[in-house]
Amino acid sequence: MTSTLFLSPHPDDLVYSAFSALVEQSGTGTAVIFFNVSRFTKYGLLPKYFVTTMRTLEERIVLARLRIKSSFLWMEDSSSRSHPISMQNTATKLNRFRGTFRYILCPLGISGHPDHLALRSMAIDYWRLRCGGRPTICFYEDLPYAAKVKEIDVELERCVRELSPSCVDLSTRYQPMSIDQLKKKIAFSKLYLTQNDQSELLKKHAQIIGKKCGRAYAERYVCSL
Numbered sequence: 096m097t098s099t100l101f102l103s104p105h106p107d108d109l110v111y112s113a114f115s116a117l118v119e120q121s122g123t124g125t126a127v128i129f130f131n132v133s134r135f136t137k138y139g140l141l142p143k144y145f146v147t148t149m150r151t152l153e154e155r156i157v158l159a160r161l162r163i164k165s166s167f168l169w170m171e172d173s174s175s176r177s178h179p180i181s182m183q184n185t186a187t188k189l190n191r192f193r194g195t196f197r198y199i200l201c202p203l204g205i206s207g208h209p210d211h212l213a214l215r216s217m218a219i220d221y222w223r224l225r226c227g228g229r230p231t232i233c234f235y236e237d238l239p240y241a242a243k244v245k246e247i248d249v250e251l252e253r254c255v256r257e258l259s260p261s262c263v264d265l266s267t268r269y270q271p272m273s274i275d276q277l278k279k280k281i282a283f284s285k286l287y288l289t290q291n292d293q294s295e296l297l298k299k300h301a302q303i304i305g306k307k308c309g310r311a312y313a314e315r316y317v318c319s320l
C-alpha cells in the first residue's frame with residue numbers, strides 16, 4: 096500500500112514539527128523513532144531505563160491516538176550514549192522497512208542537533224539507495240529549535256545548501272493550519288509529560304510561518320519534486 100514513512104530522531108519530534116502531515120496520514124502512515132533510549136527529561140538527566148520507558152510510552156500513546164503505526168529502533172540518544180552512532184548498524188535496521196512509500200519525512204537539521212543530523216543523513220541514503228529516489232522526500236523544520244532561531248529563512252537556506260549535493264530541486268511547501276488544528280497540535284504536544292512544555296514556541300513558530308503564506312498558522316516543509 097502506498098503511504099508515508101515518518102522518520103523521527105526522538106519521541107516528540109514528529110508532533111512538534113510535522114503534525115499536519117501526521118494528521119493527513121492518519122490510518123496509513125508509519126513512524127520509525129530512532130533514538131528512544133534516553134536520560135533526558137524536563138527535570139534533568141534521570142536513569143536511562145525509567146526515562147526510556149516513559150518516553151517510549153508517551154510516543155506510543157500519541158501515535159496510536161493519531162492512528163500512525165510506530166516502530167522503535169532503541170538507539171541511545173545524545174544524552175545517554177557513550178559511543179559514536181554506528182551509521183552502518185542503523186542503516187541495516189532502517190532497511191528492514193520495505194514498502195512502497197510515496198513520501199519519506201525526516202528532519203531538516205535546523206540548529207544542528209547531532210541526532211537529527213545523523214538521521215537526516217541516513218534518511219537521504221535510504222531514499223536514494225533503497226528507494227531509488229522515487230518517493231518525495233520532505234524535510235520538516237526541527238522544532239522547538241527552529242522557533243529559537245533569529246533568522247529562520249537564512250538558517251533554512253543554509254540547510255538547503257547542505258542538502259544540495261544529494262538532493263537537487265528542493266522546493267518549499269507551506270501547510271496552512273486553522274486555529275483548531277493548532278490547538279490540537281498543542282494539546283498533543285502536552286502529552287509528552289516528561290518533556291518541557293513547548294506550547295509557546297510551537298505557537299510562535301506556526302504564526303511566523305503562517306504569515307509567510309498569508310494564513311493564521313502553518314508548518315513548512317522542504318520537499319523534492
Ligand SMILES: [Zn+2]
Nearest residue numbers: 104105108211
Ligand atoms: Zn529531537
